[in-house]
Amino acid sequence: MAIRSIRTIGDEILTKECKPVKEMTEHTSELIEDMFDTMYEAGGVGLAAPQVGIRKQIVVIDVEDGNQYVLINPVILEMEGAQTGPEGCLSVPGKSGTVTRPEKVKVRALDREMKEFELEGEGFLARAICHECDHLHGHLYVELAEGPLEDVTEQEESGQED
Numbered sequence: 001m002a003i004r005s006i007r008t009i010g011d012e013i014l015t016k017e018c019k020p021v022k023e024m025t026e027h028t029s030e031l032i033e034d035m036f037d038t039m040y041e042a043g044g045v046g047l048a049a050p051q052v053g054i055r056k057q058i059v060v061i062d063v064e065d066g067n068q069y070v071l072i073n074p075v076i077l078e079m080e081g082a083q084t085g086p087e088g089c090l091s092v093p094g095k096s097g098t099v100t101r102p103e104k105v106k107v108r109a110l111d112r113e114m115k116e117f118e119l120e121g122e123g124f125l126a127r128a129i130c131h132e133c134d135h136l137h138g139h140l141y142v143e144l145a146e147g148p149l150e151d152v153t154e155q156e157e158s159g160q161e162d
């Protein structure tokens, strides 16, 4: 277990398409544990592998609903409705922006055992899933933000960072 350094906006890796994971290795398993540690340490609710410099399709999410979601090679299958609200990103420190996302999403992914599953998320979880999946395709929320980004203090940031 280790805390990894988080890449920030301007770093090229955040603009790259990530590669699908083919098999679970000890190395990848360790990466997933490190991603959770790094996310909790930074006070975030989600983290994608490229944010720690790894071009692999892996996302971890914990929106405090009692689950630690690991999404490997995720594909969003369905989107429904819309929600508009504040969003932040550990790779865009000190900022927040208003982003419209689907209210509900259904995603198919592999878990830590490389078993396929489907997850339906609503509200904040749906927002986190969309935000993190975007990272795997080289996109940051700032591309979708309505109006200019706002400066937020460290304290205000916690709880709405993903």
Ligand code: NI
Binding pocket: 088, 089, 090, 091, 131, 135, 162
């Ligand atoms: Ni992010």
